[in-house]
Amino acid sequence: MKRIMFLVLSIAFMSAILVGCQSEGNTTVNTEKTSFKQRSLVTDTIKTDLKQRSIVADTYKTDIEQQPKVNETNTLDDEIAYISITNLNGNSDITFDDASSIDTLKSIIISAERVNGIVDMANPGFKMIVVYDNDNKQNFNLWIGKEGGKSALMNTADTHTIYTLSEAMTEKLLELIE
Template sequence: MRKLFLGLIMGVLFMSGCSAGASMEDEKVSVYEMKSFAEIRKNSLITFTDTKVETTFAEAFHSAERVPGIVDMADPDYRVEFGDEAYFLWMSEEHGTIMNTNDTHTIYTLSKSSVKMIYELLNQ
């Protein structure tokens, strides 16, 4: 499973590097605040179009550590979409956890440095 996750992230990074002629639409990161797993907060969309931000998210998610076992999580704080992937994100100033929306039984913990970078982006 970890190999699949890493492969997906590497694919996003590869496509980002190969899209020099593509529009900025292809390089955006969309972040929605969530009410529940199924409901997005109205007017909560934050869109980042800077490729550095996409790289920050991709690297943070790529380096996240898988938590063993099947999980039962509280409602997520955010939904993050970039490339063809979407993730649920639980975020505080000190901790970050992600879950691929296609695999809701597995979570990954973000590194402390990734938490700091993403927290700062989301709280600008």
């Protein structure tokens, strides 16, 4: 967004310079010299503007290439050792290390559907940490809906994308954490 604003402002600045370089009347004094100087100034200004645009475009392209690729679905990397869910409002922490609870939570995470577009969410009510046997971790922000409603989760490695959980999966999640 900053780059776009920079580009717009630089174009506006260049336009202002070009408008300011126009003569107001029919002046005939040294028209050849003045005209050449004006053309030279405009040419230099255009060259500078093109260089700036090229730098902005290259920077923007590099930024896009360096962004992490977004999965269409949530994937879990390896064998899970345990899953911890923390209620950020009540400061309570629940750890699930039994196979049944881990399988249920795994099915909840994998079944989440990606929401298209970039999102701006309120602060999450819960934080979920998936810890694997090799001690790697995957962190999720979790918004748990009420009974009969949907929930949402966000992988903290990609904070511009959320995944929604169906009503049925919300029910399973509520059963686990209550």
